[in-house]
Amino acid sequence: MFKKVQLSNGLRLVYERIPYVRSVSVGIWVGTGSRNETSENNGISHFIEHMLFKGTSKRSAKDVAECIDAIGGQINAFTGKECTCYYTKTLDTHLDIAVDVLADMFFNSSFASDDINVEKRVVIEEIGMYEDTPEELVHDIFSEMVWDGNPLGYPILGTEMCINKFDRNMILKYMDEFYTPYNTVISVAGNFDEVKLIELINKYFQYWKFDKTFSNKFTPAQYKVNKIVREKDTEQVHLCMGFEGIEHGNEKLYSLLALNNILGGGMSSRLFQNIREKRGLVYSIYSYPSTYQGSGLFVIYAGMNPEYLQTVIDLTKEELNLIIKKGITKDELNKAKEQLKGNYILGLESTSSRMNSIGKSELMLGKINTPEEILQKIERVNMDSVDEMIKRVFNFEKMSISAVGNIKNNI
The missing domain is CATH 3.30.830.10 (Metalloenzyme, LuxS/M16 peptidase-like)
Incomplete structure (x- = not known):
């Protein structure tokens, strides 16, 4: 404790x-x-x-x-x-x-x-x-x-x-x-x-003194939809497709983490299984949420041969469309929750990860959740809360793309 x-x-x-x-x-x-x-x-x-x-x-x-x-x-x-x-x-x-x-x-x-x-x-x-x-x-x-x-x-x-x-x-x-x-x-x-x-x-x-009032307030960051291609002479093309996410401290984060695990958070995820394992079009593909004070992102990354770039973009959009239209299954949700719990509990066994967790939480949020509270938050994730995240995050009108590599055509 x-x-x-x-x-x-x-x-x-x-x-x-x-x-x-x-x-x-x-x-x-x-x-x-x-x-x-x-x-x-x-x-x-x-x-x-x-x-x-x-x-x-x-x-x-x-x-x-x-x-x-x-x-x-x-x-x-x-x-x-x-x-x-x-x-x-x-x-x-x-x-x-x-x-x-x-x-x-x-x-x-x-x-x-x-x-x-x-x-x-x-x-x-x-x-x-x-x-x-x-x-x-x-x-x-x-x-x-x-x-x-x-x-x-x-x-x-x-x-x-x-x-x-x-x-x-x-x-x-x-x-x-x-x-x-x-x-x-x-x-x-x-x-x-x-x-x-x-x-x-x-x-x-204790003798460290500070004689001024201090307030660490950030200016709100407005998410801008954009696309940037950086030409670079590389063997692979590196791609990020992303959306506006949710802010640090948002209670809905665990629903987004469960959704992330299903979409691209590991080797059993939909993106990895379909685009890497089944089709062999990429070496690496994964997704992740980033959270900050008042802002956040949800990003999908892939690295591939330049000739597969457009195919990978299209297939990724297909996976997103599928999740938007049909959602996730109860079985996928249960597995994602167990995955989150397992990762979290294993992390508790490392003193450095515990130090990181309580230090960052106290600094950024001014509060620390106990392991029991974290596990309860994961357990409370349900089909409705994940569906809410799908609707909130996966909006193609707000999708941005960055790419680096040997790219000759428009994407």
């Missing part, structure tokens, strides 16, 4: 003790990502994530890595559209080292000019690598296209033009605005002593 403690400065600690494991995962979640950026500083959230590993006033970049390597642990971070997370996974006996290293990175990073210049080159290389990975690029192009003009559509990595402008002052100004106690959650899952954990968090974080 998870518990929550709020420090006097507004910082939230959420934790779940799992006494039968020997690991502990710690995450510092900050409510900022590419959606908080402007056209002038796009990419700065991700850049700061990189910079926190470049050394502090008492540890070099090598020392940061060695501290965790030496105890057989893991340390890493990721940036999303609405949050950034720095995390460790170590043996339960090394919780104090994990918190010490994370707090040192968080509060004492040097942001030396030389390090900033080196990291600019690293991130620009990362952008180049992304451009050379069309199966990932096509998803970014899709979100930029449908949320054109809104920060939700900005690429998380940023642009080379923006990155070249970054300096120490820009970094500190951005952190001063968004890296605040009220905008941060520390999430811990695994085996630990509860009293010692709270003492440890207080020791490192």
Whole structure:
């Protein structure tokens, strides 16, 4: 069972003790990502994530890595559209080292000019690598296209033009605005002593002050119907077909997840079985929902030989039409619900996935559902609620398409 403690400065600690494991995962979640950026500083959230590993006033970049390597642990971070997370996974006996290293990175990073210049080159290389990975690029192009003009559509990595402008002052100004106690959650899952954990968090974080009022409100993102084809000399064509989805925290999400499992969420799904297994037209095909504050997407991805592109689009539309006209079967729904329950319960056995789940939920929604509550929400999914999602999401007038590859004809 998870518990929550709020420090006097507004910082939230959420934790779940799992006494039968020997690991502990710690995450510092900050409510900022590419959606908080402007056209002038796009990419700065991700850049700061990189910079926190470049050394502090008492540890070099090598020392940061060695501290965790030496105890057989893991340390890493990721940036999303609405949050950034720095995390460790170590043996339960090394919780104090994990918190010490994370707090040192968080509060004492040097942001030396030389390090900033080196990291600019690293991130620009990362952008180049992304451009050379069309199966990932096509998803970014899709979100930029449908949320054109809104920060939700900005690429998380940023642009080379923006990155070249970054300096120490820009970094500190951005952190001063968004890296605040009220905008941060520390999430811990695994085996630990509860009293010692709270003492440890207080020791490192209670003196973190913030003297301004803080409100992290996003401008609403309007979904725009569009189509973009990016010509690229690749062996495969990469395709995204998508619709407006539902927002983060919407109670109907579990109905959409069940629908996703039936349509394209796994190897037994309709799209995979019909287009890949039966016809052999694609190597990969799947669907997924993305949820954000006030907005969401439902996307179908496929990778195929260019000559099969139009056939795959037509067959995918046929599958969608079939689900719109005839719905799903009771048997499909029962299997999808069992699949959701199984995936969720198996995820509970990992301290890192528990840390992720409670940390992100507290940060983005201000509340955490218990495992029993999640399972009840899945159980409540029925034929009517899935039918409602079919009608709400699968509207061909609001379908957008992005494609990357060797495409000669219109799609």
